[in-house]
Amino acid sequence: MATDESGVGEEGAEDDDPERVELTVEHGEGTSVLSVPPGTNLRKALLNAGISPYTALTERANCGGRGLCATCGVRLLTPRAPEHWHDRLAARFGYPRLSCQLTVTRDARVRTPEKAVWGGRSHDES
Ligand code: FES
Numbered sequence: 001m002a003t004d005e006s007g008v009g010e011e012g013a014e015d016d017d018p019e020r021v022e023l024t025v026e027h028g029e030g031t032s033v034l035s036v037p038p039g040t041n042l043r044k045a046l047l048n049a050g051i052s053p054y055t056a057l058t059e060r061a062n063c064g065g066r067g068l069c070a071t072c073g074v075r076l077l078t079p080r081a082p083e084h085w086h087d088r089l090a091a092r093f094g095y096p097r098l099s100c101q102l103t104v105t106r107d108a109r110v111r112t113p114e115k116a117v118w119g120g121r122s123h124d125e126s
Helices: 042-048 085-093
Strands: 021-027 030-036 073-076 108-111
Touching (some): 021 042
Parallel strands (some): 021 108
Antiparallel strands (some): 021 030
């Protein structure tokens, strides 16, 4: 949340720690709650926490976060407007969103899809 020099946030809302936002991640091992600075790239936040958005194969064969390979998809359980062209298509057609093209600006919840093969997802994802 934006704050002025007095430290008072918009509309008088209070934050316990405006320097951090909470990212809740549902993944194959369970649920993890990460505390990251606002503006953190989602892919980097996941990788820094040891949570991969990739399959075993694409862990090494990906574009490194350039928005080109479409292998870093996650489900956003907290809706967010897309900014990248691929992310707009993913949002429009219901595909996982590219974690490398999203920043965490507020508390959010995401789920990493189960991936069997190159970019493949399980059937139970919505
Ligand atoms: S890492 Fe390649 S599209 Fe995200």
